[in-house]
Amino acid sequence: MSTTKKVTFTAVAVGIGLVAVSACGSSDSGSGKTDSKSVTLVSHDSFNVSKDVLKDFEKRSGYKVNVLKDGDAGAAVNKAILSKDNPQGDVFFGVDNTLLSRALDNGLFQPYEAKDAGMVLPEYRLAKGEKRVTPVDSGDICVNYDKKYFADKKLAPPKSFEDLVKPQYKDLLVTENAATSSPGLGFLLGTAAEYGDGGWEGYWKKLKANGVKVVDGWEQAYNEEFSGSAGGKKAKGDRPLVVSYASSPPVEVLYAKPQPKEAPTGVATGTCFRQVEYAGLLSNAKNTKGGKALLDFLSGKQFQDDMPLQMFVNPVREAAQVPKLFREYGVEVKKPETMDPKKIADNREPWIKSWTSLVLK
Secondary structure, eight states: OOOSOOSSOBTTTTBOOOSOOOSSSSSBOSSSSBOTTEEEEEEOTTOOOOHHHHHHHHHHHOOEEEEEEOSSHHHHHHHHHHTTTSOSSSEEEEEETTTHHHHHHTTOEEOOOOTTGGGBOGGGOOSTTOOSOEEEEEEEEEEEEEHHHHHHTTOOOOOBTGGGGSGGGTTOEEEEOTTTOHHHHHHHHHHHHHHOTTTHHHHHHHHHHTTOEEESSHHHIIIIIBTTSOOTTSOOOSBSEEEEETTHHHHHHHTSSSOOSSOSEEEEEEEEEEEEEEEEEETTOSOHHHHHHHHHHHHSHHHHHHTHHHHOOEEOBTTOOOOHHHHHHSOOOSSOBOOOHHHHHHHHHHHHHHHIIIIIO
16 A cells, blocks of 8 residues: 555555656666666555655665565565566565465565564564564554544444444445455455354355445555545545554544644444564565665664554564654554464465355355
8 A cells, every 4th residue: 555645545555655666676687687786675555665764774785775566465465476486576575464375385485584583573473483574564454434424424433343234334335355455355354253264254245235345455445435535636435434454544644734633534443453564585586685685674673663654554673663643643453353374374265265256246
């Protein structure tokens, strides 16, 4: 999670893009030489940063930042791996814990430890000695619900995975494709964590029988299919349940005119999976010096303080300043589903294959 500011957000993760995108998508001028005055960040569609914050970095560092947005996080990671020998940029931001091992195993990044890496909260730090990526943000992938729909129907919204397969919620849920979308994969992993290796497939059979709808990515699910989204220029959908983020409600408040006293959407906190996003210096980056400066910026206090109301995710830096609106309307998930990185690495591909066969065929 969009290249224009809209009434609602377009994410992964979650955000509204508005940073200028380089026409060529690379810091290479085309002559085969590195343009040392510019640095290119490759990311998913939701990358966003305040213009003043970005300009301040450019002024202090001397680098012009080009941002290339490459679709949903899952698709962006796959494209980056395929182009790793001749990358589109210098730094990649947006690979998360559901896809990290795929990126590392394919040699996508070269080692670099960001200047403020020691300020990352302990729970988000990687294994000692792993310096190929830097934690940047965290968020919880959860089912969101349209409060008005459930109030009008006098129906209590779901609270848990188990609720979603009940008859009263038939044909109400839309989720993203686990093979192409980061939140879609996170939702799959959440069900695997909840029901275990031997139970998640049975759960998805029930979910399919209960009318779950699958679309390619978050943008389509939230802004086109979900009835609770402000929807931008597109008509609202008719599904009152959507796989999104625990931090989605503040977005609906921030961009509503006038701002409501209460968020129009809620979060089923028993359906959440904890996501952590990372950034790294691409293995064949043309401007490694500029890339290192950009990574220092992403982990620095100025960017971390700016991030919550730009991409609607949580900063991972100790003592980062989280804005009042984000705290007030966001939902704290006290017990999200999590999964050991090794288990994700060992099972992700076979689980996606099984999920695709089970749900999409």
